Amino acid sequence: FWRVHKVTVPDDYVANTARSLDDITTAGYTITPTSILVNCPVVRTEDAPEMFDLTSGWYQHGNVEYYSFSNPIPTTEGGPTVVPAPIYVLFYGDGTAVPGQHNIIDVVPGDPGYSDLWQVHKVTVPDDYMADTVRSYAQIVDAGYPIDVLDVFVNCPVVPEGSSLSDPSDAPYVQGWYQGQTVFYFDFGMNPTTTAPIYVLFYGDGTPVPGQDNIVDTVPGQPDYSAFWQVHQVTVPDDYVANSATSLSDLQAASYPITPTSILVNCPIVMQPTAVDLVELTAGQASGVSAAVAAGVAGILLLLLAGVALGLRRSSL
Structure with a gap:
């Protein structure tokens, strides 16, 4: 830290x-x-592959595990909402996704406007278009292909080529295009632009409590879940013992001061809590997904689920 x-x-x-x-x-x-x-883990070089390990946390007295990505997260001024970047997904005129085409982005970590959260932009190409003929946003513009901005957002952090997750089945490792170069990312699927609170415990002098796992109060499947978290600083007394508190209710019962910060982190939960029942999609979420499919987003969702989505890193030419 x-x-x-x-x-x-x-x-x-x-x-x-x-x-x-x-x-x-x-x-x-x-x-x-x-x-x-x-929390900014240091690697030796910009292009060094990273192994992303799972981090333990607490959810209502049960254990959860999540990955932590260190790319800066842009947020709207004065509010805990993530600002997305555009990702370009190519379709034929009949709404069929172009088979074999890798998605295109125009920003990578370190560029102004980069975000781990991407908003899908549907690009319509002619029927004789060949996959991966276009490999940059500039080529899309030069070709004059129509672009439609969709209300679909995906969590795809760009990572160095060769990076891996401690459990590769947790998210697909995908290639994309950035200004003609190959880039790579993990595809954690759809995610809202809103954030959820994550509670991080500190002593009064501002030092983190050693050994204390962070606490969340929502998990995947719940309507307020987001992999993007707004850090809430919890101040505990000097005699606090790590992991005495394992839920938001514990923090509230102890009346520990809780201060929202402007820090946002991308920490997708990939394992449900062992002490809590699995949460199913609510009727509202199911209808929302159905509405998106009915609006013609089905092909995009299939692409994303297939791993042709986002999460990139610039590779050497």
């Missing part, structure tokens, strides 16, 4: 002029520690 330090620079500062703490201190820039903590 990293504590964010705010560095104030002059108005004529040029981005990336300072590249080290020595550069900052030599320039005499003002450094102000904040109360914001972020």
Whole structure:
């Protein structure tokens, strides 16, 4: 975990002029520690493959497991809502998805506007179009193909090529296209733009409670579930013992102060709690999916479920 330090620079500062703490201190820039903590695992190089391990958490006294991705999550100003990026899915005029075509994105981690959450943009191509002829958004625009923005969102974090999950069956590892280059991502399926709260415990001095698993109050299948979580900082007394609290009700009963933060994290839960019954889709969710299919989104959903969706990383040319 990293504590964010705010560095104030002059108005004529040029981005990336300072590249080290020595550069900052030599320039005499003002450094102000904040109360914001972020979980940013470090890898040796930008392109190093990553093994994503499962992290344990608590849901209503039962154990859950989730993956944690470190890509920055854009949010709307003043609210815990994720801003999606566009992903382009190609279809023929009859609504049939182009077989063998990999989806196209125009941003990757580090680019302005990148998001792990993608909004599906339906691209209609002529009947004689051959799969993967188009490999970039620029080519779509140059060809003049019609683009329809759909109300379909998918959680597909871009990852380095060769990355893997501790259980590969948890999400497909998929290739896509980014400006003519191959990119790779994990496809965790549909997800709303809204977030859910995740409760992270800290002592009064701002240090995380060692050994304490984070706490959530919703799981997949429930109407308010989202893999994108807004961090809520919970302040506990100095004599608190890790994992004494294993549910939101425990936190509330103890009257621990809970402070919402502006930090959003992408942590899809992949294992249901062992101490709680599995939750089925509600009638409202089922009707929502049916309505989407009736509106012509069925082909897109099939593509996503087949793993031709999103989660990318720039590979070497």
